[in-house]
Amino acid sequence: MGMTMTQKILARHAGLDEVHSGQLIQAKLDLVMGNDITSPVAINEFESAGFNEVFDSKKVVMVMDHFTPNKDIKSATQCKQCRVFAKRFGLKNFFDVGEMGIEHALLPEKGLVAPGEAIIGADSHTCTYGAVNAGAAMAAGYTWFKVPAAIRVNVTGKKKNFVSGKDLILYLIGKIGVDGALYKSLEFSGEGLKELTMSDRLTIANMAIEAGAKNGIFPVDDITREFLRERVKREWTAYYPDESAEYESVVELDLNDIDCTVSWPHLPENAKPAAEGKNIKIDQIVIGSCTNGRIDDMKAAAEILKGHHLAEGVRGIIIPATQSVYRECIKLGYVDIFLDAGCIVSTPTCGPCLGGHMGVLAAGERCVSTTNRNFVGRMGHIDSEVYLASPAVAAASGITGFITHPKEVI
Amino acid sequence: MRAHKYGDHVDTDVIIPARYLASQDEKELASHCMEDIDKNFHAKVKTGDIIVAGLNFGCGSSREHAPVAIKASGISCVIAKSFARIFYRNAINIGLAILECPEAAENISDNDEVSINFDTGEIKDLTQNKIYQAEPFPEFIKNMINEGGLMASLKHNLKKGD
Ligand code: SF4
Numbered sequence: 001m002g003m004t005m006t007q008k009i010l011a012r013h014a015g016l017d018e019v020h021s022g023q024l025i026q027a028k029l030d031l032v033m034g035n036d037i038t039s040p041v042a043i044n045e046f047e048s049a050g051f052n053e054v055f056d057s058k059k060v061v062m063v064m065d066h067f068t069p070n071k072d073i074k075s076a077t078q079c080k081q082c083r084v085f086a087k088r089f090g091l092k093n094f095f096d097v098g099e100m101g102i103e104h105a106l107l108p109e110k111g112l113v114a115p116g117e118a119i120i121g122a123d124s125h126t127c128t129y130g131a132v133n134a135g136a137a138m139a140a141g142y143t144w145f146k147v148p149a150a151i152r153v154n155v156t157g158k159k160k161n162f163v164s165g166k167d168l169i170l171y172l173i174g175k176i177g178v179d180g181a182l183y184k185s186l187e188f189s190g191e192g193l194k195e196l197t198m199s200d201r202l203t204i205a206n207m208a209i210e211a212g213a214k215n216g217i218f219p220v221d222d223i224t225r226e227f228l229r230e231r232v233k234r235e236w237t238a239y240y241p242d243e244s245a246e247y248e249s250v251v252e253l254d255l256n257d258i259d260c261t262v263s264w265p266h267l268p269e270n271a272k273p274a275a276e277g278k279n280i281k282i283d284q285i286v287i288g289s290c291t292n293g294r295i296d297d298m299k300a301a302a303e304i305l306k307g308h309h310l311a312e313g314v315r316g317i318i319i320p321a322t323q324s325v326y327r328e329c330i331k332l333g334y335v336d337i338f339l340d341a342g343c344i345v346s347t348p349t350c351g352p353c354l355g356g357h358m359g360v361l362a363a364g365e366r367c368v369s370t371t372n373r374n375f376v377g378r379m380g381h382i383d384s385e386v387y388l389a390s391p392a393v394a395a396a397s398g399i400t401g402f403i404t405h406p407k408e409v410i
Numbered sequence: 411m412r413a414h415k416y417g418d419h420v421d422t423d424v425i426i427p428a429r430y431l432a433s434q435d436e437k438e439l440a441s442h443c444m445e446d447i448d449k450n451f452h453a454k455v456k457t458g459d460i461i462v463a464g465l466n467f468g469c470g471s472s473r474e475h476a477p478v479a480i481k482a483s484g485i486s487c488v489i490a491k492s493f494a495r496i497f498y499r500n501a502i503n504i505g506l507a508i509l510e511c512p513e514a515a516e517n518i519s520d521n522d523e524v525s526i527n528f529d530t531g532e533i534k535d536l537t538q539n540k541i542y543q544a545e546p547f548p549e550f551i552k553n554m555i556n557e558g559g560l561m562a563s564l565k566h567n568l569k570k571g572d
Contacts, residue, residue, distance in 0.1 A: 022510075026550045049561050051568065136564050144551065146498065183495045 002242025004150040005217050006185040009239055013118045021149035021246070030117040032137045033061040035103055036068060038122035040078045043085050045135030054089045055141030061093040061112060062086055063103040066350045068096075071357040101322025101348045104206055104290035109322055111231030115220050115238045148214045150185040151176075152247040155192030157255035162406040164300065165200025166292060166370065166390035169207040170261040172253060174271025181213035184248065187241060188218045192255050198227040199296035206291045207372050210268040260405050262368070263388040266376045274393050277403025284315045284367040285398040286379075287391050288346075289353045292370035293321025295328050297391040302334040304395035304406050305341040311401030316343030317359040323348060341398075355379045361386075368397040411458040411486060415520040416447065418464035422497065425468065425476040439475055440482035457484035460526070462518045464490065468497025477501040487526055489533065489544070491515040502551060505559035509533065514542035528552060 001020065003011065011019045013027035032055075034042050039062050054060045062082050067075035079096070086094035095106060103121065107113050120137055137143045153172065173180070186208045188201075196204070201218050208216025218224070220238035228236075262277055264270040287293075287301045298320060310316050318338050320326040326348060329335050338345050351358030353371040361367055361380030366387065369379065374386035387403060396404040423446075430442045444451035461480065467490035468476060477500050480488065487507040501508045507528065514533045518524060522537040531546030547555070557563035 022545065024548050024551050026548075045561065049565055051565075136560050139568060140564055144502070144554075 001246060002244030004185060004187055004241045004245045004247070005219065005239050006150060006187065006215060007147055007245075008241075009116055009118060010145060010147055012116070012237075012239075019147045021147050023147045024144060025147060026142055026144050027118055028142045029059070029120055029137055031059050031061060031107075031112060031119040032141075033063065033103060033107065033119065033121040034082075034138075035062070035066055035122070036064040036075065036079050036082060037066050039082045039085070042122055042135040042138060043081060046138055049135065049139070051139040054091070054138050057090045058092045059141070060089070060091055060138050061095075061107070062091060063095045063106060064097060064100050065095075065102045065106075065348070066354065067356050068100065068349055069347065097347075099323055101325070102288075102290040102293060102350055105202075105293055105321035105325070108202060108227075109231070109294075109324060111228070111233070114228065114232045114234065114236035115224065116236050146183075148183055148185050149248050150187050150245070151181050151213075152250045153186055153188045153190075153253055154250055155188060155190040155196070155253045155255065157192050157195075157257070159195045159255050160259055162260055162390075162392050163255070163258055164390045164392065165196060165203035166207075166388075167258055167261040168196075168200070168253065168255070169204045169210075170263050170268065170271045170388060171258045172204075172251070173207065173211045173268045174261070174263070176211055176251060178210060178267055178269045179212040180269075181208070181211040183212065183214055186211065186213045186216040187247070188216070189241070190253075192253070193218065193221065194223070195255060196223075197296060198223055199294045202294065203291055207268070210372055260390065260393050262393060262403055263374055265374050265385040265387065266378075268372070268374060268388060270374075274389065274403060274405045277387070277397075280366065280387070280403045281401060282314060282368050282387070282397055282403065283365040284317065284359060284361065285310075285394045286317045286319070286352050286359055286367055286369040286371065287394050288317070288319030288321060289350065289369075289371040290321060291372040292391050293319060293325060293348070295320075295325050297370065298325060298329050298334050299332075301391040301395040302329075302332075302337045304392050304409060305343070305399070306337050308341055308399045308409065310342040310398045314398050314401050315359070316341065316398050317346065317352065318343050319346045319349060319351060319358070321348055343398075352379050368394045368403060370394050411460055411524055411526075412456065413460050413462045413518050413520060413522045413524050414448070414451070414455065415518065416444075416461065416463045418491075419466045419469055420447070420463050421470035422468060422473050422476040423470055426473070426479040431473065431475055436478060436482035439479040440484075443479040443483045452483065455483050455485065458486045459484060460524055461485055461488045462490070462515055462524075463488065464515060465492050467491075467493050468501070469494035474500045474504060477504050477506045481506040489514050489518070502554065503560040505555045505557070505562070507547075507555050509544040511542055511544035514544065517542075 014025040070076035205216035260274040361384035363383040396406040
């Protein structure tokens with residue numbers, strides 16, 4: 001029986017010729033990552049188990065991104081614990097304020113991830129098992145997996161004006177639901193992929209989890225190679241699915257059908273065309289996060305905001321995801337455009353994405369945000385609302401004060 | 411070993427109600443295990459017994475207390491039609507044996523006498539005289555469960571200089 005891309009990568013890391021979905025395997029890891037919230041839990045596990053070595057000081061990565069620069073004493077204490085640990089074990093990839101960026105944006109940018117590699121990250125929502133696993137994985141460099149089955153997403157057609165990877169993934173989640181890919185891989189394919197930039201693909205893969213998926217994965221093509229050329233110097237292997245790979249189902253996505261899309265509260269699957277939000281008055285826009293804080297996202301926002309000002313009563317919060325995106329925004333003049341439009345530009349941080357700091361919402365407030373989750377209370381008060389959108393839609397909505405399709409303001 | 415049978419979607423709030431989560435004590439957790447759907451669970455379970463359940467066992471919050479409470483109750487294995495993903499991971503990490511076998515989960519009745527061969531994955535219902543086949547655990551998972559879970563087994567292996 002043939003294997004999917006994900007199955008091939010897992011088989012390679014388990015030292016097996018073949019794996020099938022449902023099989024339990026033990027796989028070597030290329031990278032283990034934690035952030036300022038999950039690393040302390042993992043460090044506690046690591047220390048209480050009495051380990052005194054990490055498996056590879058180059059392959060344990062810690063990024064201080066969620067509540068940094070520290071918003072309170074608790075977060076300061078957590079970061080300090082990470083800092084001490086990183087120093088003690090000589091971690092080569094410890095990213096603190098001044099050089100950090102949001103983990104999922106930073107790692108690809110720094111070339112720390114490459115095709116065919118197996119990486120685990122302790123994610124804030126899975127910290128109970130993530131912590132034990134990450135604590136264990138930091139010591140051992142391997143962990144166990146249940147090999148996932150897969151859904152193939154076949155992309156065809158051409159992107160419409162203003163449409164980006166964010167619109168595609170919101171549309172897809174709207175179609176299959178937040179548990180549409182539960183525990184499975186979402187494997188993308190089709191001639192439509194050439195329409196998707198690396199930023200589009202990173203956004204899409206980032207939100208695969210919002211459809212319940214274990215991972216989202218794209219085949220390597222020229223666009224990928226171009227992205228990797230400057231960033232990854234070590235050797236890597238591209239894995240393509242076998243002709244006979246088994247998919248539980250195939251979802252057809254025609255780009256011609258997809259227009260700018262917004263997910264209404266309180267689930268990412270509540271996706272509707274942006275044009276239906278004309279009467280929804282908003283108080284804030286947030287442009288940033290691991291989903292949409294890359295330079296292409298900043299560019300999309302700047303192109304819309306240029307020469308405009310936010311509507312009265314709307315706050316605009318722009319957060320480049322990494323230090324280098326921040327610097328590019330200055331060089332390319334985007335920061336001036338944002339400031340002229342009445343926005344603020346923050347140092348990289350997760351901040352408002354998880355209701356941490358830098359833009360928490362009060363009761364009754366509404367925000368159009370380029371982040372990835374719009375659960376109850378995600379960005380602040382349980383009576384606040386988050387509408388998920390692309391940077392272009394968020395920017396356009398900031399200008400009018402209502403959810404707006406970008407074509408209305410250009 | 412005797413089977414204790416439950417339905418679909420047994421969630422972690424039922425397995426160990428949130429009001430007892432402040433406790434880290436396994437015995438204390440075990441004494442409240444399943445009490446909201448089966449008041450007598452703690453009293454009737456004998457060491458080595460198994461739980462048989464339907465779909466999506468262990469859904470809900472990701473608390474590790476749930477498999478800990480089950481294991482500390484003396485349950486030697488949970489057989490279900492399917493498990494919630496985080497429960498699955500937590501159970502194996504803390505060393506609780508779990509088997510996915512829809513046929514066995516459907517047909518085994520409450521109080522049936524059951525035996526399980528973990529090497530072959532064979533589940534025998536001695537009361538009904540029926541045999542079911544689950545996928546056996548690979549060697550490393552078996553070792554992990556025998557050694558008391560992920561952390562314990564890792565400590566064991568890393569000390570060996572693995
Ligand atoms: S930006 Fe949001 S989703 Fe991304 S890592 Fe930070 S908190 Fe998590």
